[in-house]
Amino acid sequence: MxxxxxxxxxxxxxxxxxxxxxxxxxxxxxxxxxxxSRSNVNWGGGYIGGHASHGAADMDFTNSGQDLLAKLLNNIDLESQFNISKWPLAGKAHMQGSGYGGFVGYNWQWTEAVVAIELNYTHGNFFGANSGSQARSFQYPTDYVSSATVSSSASMKVTDYGSLRVRGGYAIDSFLPYGFAGIAMGQANINRRADYAAYYRYVGSPLTPRPDYAGAASLTDNANSHFITGFAGGVGVDVMLYAGLFLRAEWEYLRFTSTVDTTINTVRAGLGYKF
Missing domain, CATH: 1.20.5 (Single alpha-helices involved in coiled-coils or other helix-helix interfaces)
Incomplete structure (x- = not known):
């Protein structure tokens, strides 16, 4: 023991x-x-790839005809008194669409941190249109009842769009989740038309009769292949497959501040190669 x-x-x-x-x-x-926890994948260097996308666009035509109406109503007393050109007309349009495109960029990597600059392009087709009108009457000028009718119609077709962006990511082995922000750029066909009609009816004393007055005019503006700009943002993830070949999944938000205020949201899947 x-x-x-x-x-x-x-x-x-x-x-x-x-x-x-x-x-x-x-x-x-x-x-x-x-x-x-550290990445054993080298994400540094140049890369190129292609993608397919699907998304939705929202176009706000409410104020798209204001500048045209302002030109039509210049030097008209009803405009100076009642700001007719600022009346809200038309409305919003929502549509969906698909596209395809490519991207090219360069990564700088410090341990797990990755910073990149990238140019991204998509060819798609987002088309929207809307129209609206308003009519009002006024006790103006003295001894007159005046009426004004204004209308606005517009259409917009975005065919090409993309972004110049800065990316920031964190490498986790074969995965590179990232966020980005940058400048949005696009090409669109924007067609607009504005109309107005005014009528002055005399309602004063019949002892001093005065004539009635009427007027009408229209103005159009067609901007084909018009360059539009704005800002871009979104998130995504790259997944390294083998020897520089990687998959991409991404969501992108674009906002264009043209005569037709437009936002585009897309999700996309891509395949790229890092040199």
Missing amino acids: RRFLLVAVMCGTASVAQAADMSDLPFLRGSFTEGL
Whole structure:
């Protein structure tokens, strides 16, 4: 029994000593687990790729004809008194569409942090149109009842759009989640028309009769292949597959501040190659 206890004590001492020696191993000090969290994929360098997209666009035509109406109503007293050109006309349009395109960029990598500059392009087709009108009457000028009717109609077709963006990401082995922001650019056909009609009816004393007055005019503006700009933002993830070949999934938001205020939201899937 005494020998058995002696052997057990000796074995226990040896086990403690062995554990103490193993505690000096790198993977027990944390470097092993830290190494697992670090990316072993080199994301640095240039890259190029293509993508397919699907999304939706919202176009606000409410104020699209204000500048045309302002030109039509210039030097007309009803405009100076009642700001007719500022009346809200038309409305919003919503549509969906698909497209395809490509991207090219360059990554700079510091351990897990990745910063990139990228040019992104999509060819698609988003078309929207809307129209509206208003009519009002006024006790103006003296001894007259005046009426004004204005209308506005517009259409917009966005065929090409993209962004020049700055990306910031964090590499996790073969995955590179990222966010981006930049300048949105696009090409659109914008066709607009504005009309007005005014009528002055004399309601004063019949002893001093005065004539009635009427007037009408229209103005159009067709801007084909019109360059539009705005800002862009979104998030995505690149997944390295093999030897520089990677997959991409992304959501992009574009806002164009042209005569027709337009937003485009798209989701896209792509395939790229990093050199």
